Amino acid sequence: MIRIIRKNGDLATIARTFSCGLAIIFMFGASNTMAQRTQPAIKLSSKQQLKKATEDMNGMKAVLNNAFNMLKDARKKQDIQELNCINEALSAIKGLMRLSEQNFVMLQEAVARNDRRTAEHEFVKISIAHNKINDLDGRVRSCGGPSSGGTIDGRPRIELLKDSDLPEEDPAEGLQIIHVNVERPPSASPFF
Numbered sequence: 001m002i003r004i005i006r007k008n009g010d011l012a013t014i015a016r017t018f019s020c021g022l023a024i025i026f027m028f029g030a031s032n033t034m035a036q037r038t039q040p041a042i043k044l045s046s047k048q049q050l051k052k053a054t055e056d057m058n059g060m061k062a063v064l065n066n067a068f069n070m071l072k073d074a075r076k077k078q079d080i081q082e083l084n085c086i087n088e089a090l091s092a093i094k095g096l097m098r099l100s101e102q103n104f105v106m107l108q109e110a111v112a113r114n115d116r117r118t119a120e121h122e123f124v125k126i127s128i129a130h131n132k133i134n135d136l137d138g139r140v141r142s143c144g145g146p147s148s149g150g151t152i153d154g155r156p157r158i159e160l161l162k163d164s165d166l167p168e169e170d171p172a173e174g175l176q177i178i179h180v181n182v183e184r185p186p187s188a189s190p191f192f
Contacts, residue, residue, distance in 0.1 A: 044123075046110075046111045046114070046116060046119050047111070049107070049111070049119055049120070049123040050107060050108065050111050050119075052123070052127075053104055053107055053122075053123055053126045053127075054104075056100075056126055056127065056129075056130040057100060057101070057104055057126070059130060059133075059134075060093075060096070060097055060100060060129070060130055060133045061097070063093065063133050063134065063136070063137040063140075064090075064093055064094070064097055064133075066137065066140070067086060067089065067090045067093055067136075067137070067140045068090070070086055070140055070141075070143070070144075071083070071086045071087065071090060074086055074143075074144070079144075082143050082144050085139075085140075085143035086140055086143050089136045089139045089140045089143070090140070092132075092136055093133055093136050093137075093140075096129045096132055096133050096136075097129075097133070099125075099129060100125075100126050100129040100130075103122045103125045103126050103129070104122070104126060106118070106122045107119055107122035107123055107126065110122060
């Protein structure tokens with residue numbers, strides 16, 4: 001704790017002054033960030049937002065269909081671990097799709113009413129869902145482990161790459177079991 005000692009002021013007055021100063025700084029900082037939030041963050045028109053949201057929705061539906069196809073393949077292979085991994089990601093994708101479809105309807109209504117603020121809000125929600133679904137698509141694709149291109153009959157294919165400056169012979173080849181003398185060595189000092 002820092003103690004401030006002044007001749008003509010007590011500690012409580014100094015603490016109040018310091019607290020008021022901090023409060024003023026935080027209020028100006030908060031009002032500045034609130035002023036920044038009121039400015040439009042998206043430079044697209046409402047029609048462009050609707051077009052981009054439509055493209056995002058189509059992309060999300062393609063990811064959903066791809067996940068269902070991978071789930072069907074995992075069921076055919078009877079790979080429980082892959083099946084559980086895909087199901088986990090697929091349930092998140094379906095939930096995000098359901099929310100995105102509702103947000104898309106609200107975006108269309110906001111564009112029809114010419115309500116720019118609501119349209120931007122719904123567009124941002126759809127864009128965030130699109131990004132999250134793309135992340136989940138990567139997770140679904142990695143559920144099967146390494147791709148089958150690196151395996152032969154289910155076993156991993158190993159390629160051995162060696163530098164040309166490494167020796168060809170086995171370095172442990174010349175080593176033999178050496179008999180070690182375990183007797184006590186002679187005394188090095190004549191005083192013992």
